[in-house]
Amino acid sequence: MELKLDRPIVFFDLETTGISFSEDRIVDVALLKRHPDGHEEIFESLVNPGISIPSEATAIHHITNEMVRDAPTFRVLAPKLLELFDGSDVGGFGVSRFDLPMIAGEFKRNGFLWSTEGRRVIDAMKIFHRMEPRTLGAALKFYCSKSLEGAHRASADAKASAEVFWAQLDRYPALPKDLPGLHEFCTSMDLKFVDPEGKFVWSKDNKACFNFGKYKLVPIETVAKRDPSYLMWLAGEKRSSTEVIDICTNALRGRYPDKKG
Numbered sequence: 001m002e003l004k005l006d007r008p009i010v011f012f013d014l015e016t017t018g019i020s021f022s023e024d025r026i027v028d029v030a031l032l033k034r035h036p037d038g039h040e041e042i043f044e045s046l047v048n049p050g051i052s053i054p055s056e057a058t059a060i061h062h063i064t065n066e067m068v069r070d071a072p073t074f075r076v077l078a079p080k081l082l083e084l085f086d087g088s089d090v091g092g093f094g095v096s097r098f099d100l101p102m103i104a105g106e107f108k109r110n111g112f113l114w115s116t117e118g119r120r121v122i123d124a125m126k127i128f129h130r131m132e133p134r135t136l137g138a139a140l141k142f143y144c145s146k147s148l149e150g151a152h153r154a155s156a157d158a159k160a161s162a163e164v165f166w167a168q169l170d171r172y173p174a175l176p177k178d179l180p181g182l183h184e185f186c187t188s189m190d191l192k193f194v195d196p197e198g199k200f201v202w203s204k205d206n207k208a209c210f211n212f213g214k215y216k217l218v219p220i221e222t223v224a225k226r227d228p229s230y231l232m233w234l235a236g237e238k239r240s241s242t243e244v245i246d247i248c249t250n251a252l253r254g255r256y257p258d259k260k261g
Contacts, residue, residue, distance in 0.1 A: 005036040008088040025049035046071040056232035091122035094238030143167035208257035
C-alpha cells in the first residue's frame, strides 16, 4: 500500500556502546529519509564515541574500537543529522523506547537542540505487536496453516488446541518427549514473575532467574558473571520491555532484583 506523505519521514537506527542513556554513546547511525514524491536519501556513518566499546557490545553489533578510531564524532555529524531530520516525522523499529531518547541525549550533550516535539513518531514494533495477536486462532494459523472455524465454541477450541499442541511437538524438537517433562516445562511458567513480560522468575530461594533460553532457571547473577554478553544481547533486543532492559542493565553493574516480602 502506498502511503501519502504530507512531509518527509526519517527511519533511523542506532548501534551503541550499551543501553544507558546517560553513560553510553552511539557508534553507528543510519537514516533513510523518504520524501512525499517517493525518492529516498540514505545516510550512514560509524561514530567515534569517545569511550571504549565494551566487548559485550562488540559481540552484538560487531563494531570494534579499531573501526571507529578514525570515524567522525557525533558532534561533527550532528549538523548533517539535523539537516536530514529537519521538517520530518520519524520512524523505526523500537525507536520510542531506545533510539529516540538515545539520540536526543547525544544531541543535548553536544550542545544541539533536537526533540520529537511537533513530529509524528511511527514505531513499526508497536504496529507489529498490535497487529499480530497471540490467540488460539493465530496459533492455529501459525502452526497448522489453518483458520479457526467456530471460534469460542468449546468443541472447535478443544480440537484446535490439540492440533496446535501436536504441531508444536513437531516444530520444537527440544521440547520434553514425555508428559512429566512437558508438565514441568509448562508449570515452570507459573512461577512468580520478576517482570511483567515473564522473562525472569523467582526461584524457591528467592533468586531472580531466567525463564527462557539456554539459561532457563539459572540465576541472573550467575549469568552476569559467567556470560555478560547474554544480558547485553537481551537488553539490546528491541522487543525487550523497559523492565527487562532495566534488570539487565542493573545486573551488568552488579545490582540484582531483590524480592520484597
